[in-house]
Amino acid sequence: MKYLKIISLVFLLVVVFYIISSDLGNSNNQPSGAGEIWWTEVEEIEESFENIGSRE
Amino acid sequence: MSNLEVEKKVSKIQGFDLSTLWKKEGWWNVWLGFILIIGSIFGILNSPVVPKRWGGDDGGILHSIPLELIPGIILTGIVTFIIFALSIYFVKKEEVKSFLLGFPVVYLITVVAYLIGNYGPWRHYGFNDVIWALVIGLIISNFFKVPEFLRSAIKTGLYIKTGLVLLGASILFNRVLTLGGMGLGVAWLVTPFVLIVMYFFSQKVLKMENERGLAIAISAATSVCGVSAAIASGTAAKAKKEEISLAISVTLIFTVIMMVVMPAVVSFVGIDPIVGGAWLGGTIDATGAVVAASSLLGDEAMEVASVIKMIQNVLIGIISFGIAVFWVSIYEKKELSEASVGPKEILTRVPKFIFGFVIASLVFSFALSPEVVESSLPAINGFRGLFFTLAFVSIGLESNFKDMAKMVKGGNIITLYLFGQILNIVLTLIAAYIFFSGRFFTLPF
Incomplete structure (x- = not known):
């Protein structure tokens, strides 16, 4: 069980490292990313709120 | 004692x-x-x-x-x-x-x-x-x-x-009905349920009685909105600084994976983009990651995901207040052994920032005009971000690797996160389908 936990943790970190090093999240063409932690930091949230509000 | x-x-x-x-x-x-x-x-x-x-x-x-x-x-x-x-x-x-x-x-x-x-x-x-x-x-x-x-x-x-x-000022309750009852159905039904089940699981199954702060910070980060929720809920529960740091680290690692994998799953399985947007909005922890992931499904999906996330973020105020009161009335009562902890004592012992947090939220939601909110929020948010960064410099300067490694070693953190996130993913998908597929309710836009 102990080794299973260690293997899972290592696998998890390898996957994250692969995603970042290969830029699978396409950082250049995305409006925002995981670094923005609160809705006020992301312009698209306010724009979406206004767009949906104006359509209702 | x-x-x-x-x-x-x-x-x-x-x-x-x-x-x-x-x-x-x-x-x-x-x-x-x-x-x-x-x-x-x-x-x-x-x-x-x-x-x-x-x-x-x-x-x-x-x-x-x-x-x-x-x-x-x-x-x-x-x-x-x-x-x-x-x-x-x-x-x-x-x-x-x-x-x-x-x-x-x-x-x-x-x-x-x-x-x-x-x-x-x-x-x-x-x-x-x-x-x-x-x-x-x-x-x-x-x-x-x-x-x-x-x-x-x-x-x-x-x-x-x-x-x-300062964070309280951007918790705007007057926006929670932007998507009508549909948004609340996804953001406000599943979230508290997952939070409570995760915390119950941490105490009864994983036996994390000595790591309650860590358990509630991870539960809030998974069910509500990642880093901000971990900070607010962990502080409300008087968690140790290392516990908040670990909760944040775990949520960020999984956010990176979910941000890339979840839109791919939506496209591969052929889930309707609106349902997919609601699903992503309710499950991915960081707000920016929600927008990045949902933008791959199209503009409408991104709008739904963004607004669902915004509505879900509002819950952080209620949840932090609830956690502060729960901690004082349940755990601190036990520490005082025979002493009773009534409403007056609860108010005295609850961390004071909670009052400021709730008052700021209520004033910005209901008392100020939208123009004043819009013009003052950038400065307030700028200082909020600066203070959080100052706080994490301080946390780093006070923490040591050994204490953090001890908490990771048992493996409970990852088990708790995985249990909670899988529950969150399944329940939010069901809620997204019920409220946003158009089969049961008319879409609000």
Whole structure:
């Protein structure tokens, strides 16, 4: 069980490292990313709120 | 706990000394938050100046910190120093001088954390200023000795709780019905359920009785909104600084995976983009990651995901208040053994920032005009971000790797996160299908 936990943790970190090093999240063409932690930091949230509000 | 200590604790909570309002740091968190909020509303305070985004299309490092920005960065440091020195003057006057010596160094580390954290390609994957603040602080404290003069400026509680009062201003309850009952159905039904089940699982199955702060911080981060929820809920539960740091690290690692995998699953399985947007909005922890992932499903999906996330973020206020009251009335009651903890005592013992946090939220939701909210929020949010980064520099400087490694070693953190996130993913998908597929309810747009 102990080794299973260690293997899972290592696998998890390898996957994250692969995603970042290969830029699978396409950082250049995305409006925002995981670094923005609160809705006020992301312009698209306010724009979406206004767009949906104006359509209702 | 000895009988004498218990008696002291009980006698403290029976009366209320008015001087605590200006002699206790807890209340100063509220006053400082209010001073900044009022200053921003009246246009006296502008957004703090910090290094800008760089890397990728934004240009090189010189774009982040051009010469003309430096006076603004210094002025921001002076204003921030004055704000916190005010509290220290009233609470512990003799510390002001040593705070003056230590604060510039802590602020300088904060500016460096902003500089590295604003490198776009890394920030996209969660390596923001808060993470770098923690990393730099940890490196200094674990590989070098933290100089004595710096300790007076390591004020995690003061920075983080004042930041949380400011966070209250952007919790806007008047927006929760933007998507009608559908949005609430996805964001407000599943979230509290997952939070409660996760915490119950941590205590009854994983037996994390000695890591309650860690358990609630991870549960809130998974069910509500990642880093901010971990900070707010962990602080409300008086969690250890290492527990909040670990909760944040775990949520960021999984956010990177979910941000890439979930839109791919939506497309591969052929889920309707609107349902997919609602699903992503309710499950991915970080707000920016929700927008990035859902934008791959189209504009409408991104709008639904964004608004679902915004509605879900509002829950952080209610949940943090609930956690603070729960902790005082259940766990602190046990610590006092036979002493009863009634409503008056609960109000006395709840962390004071919670009051400022709730009042700020109610004022910005219902008392101020949308124009005033819109014009004052950038400065308030700028200071909130700066205070969180200062707090995480302090956390890093106070933490050590051994304590953090001990908590990871048992494996309970990952098990708890995986259990909660799988539950969250399944239940939110069901809720997204019920409320946004158009089969059961008419879509509100």
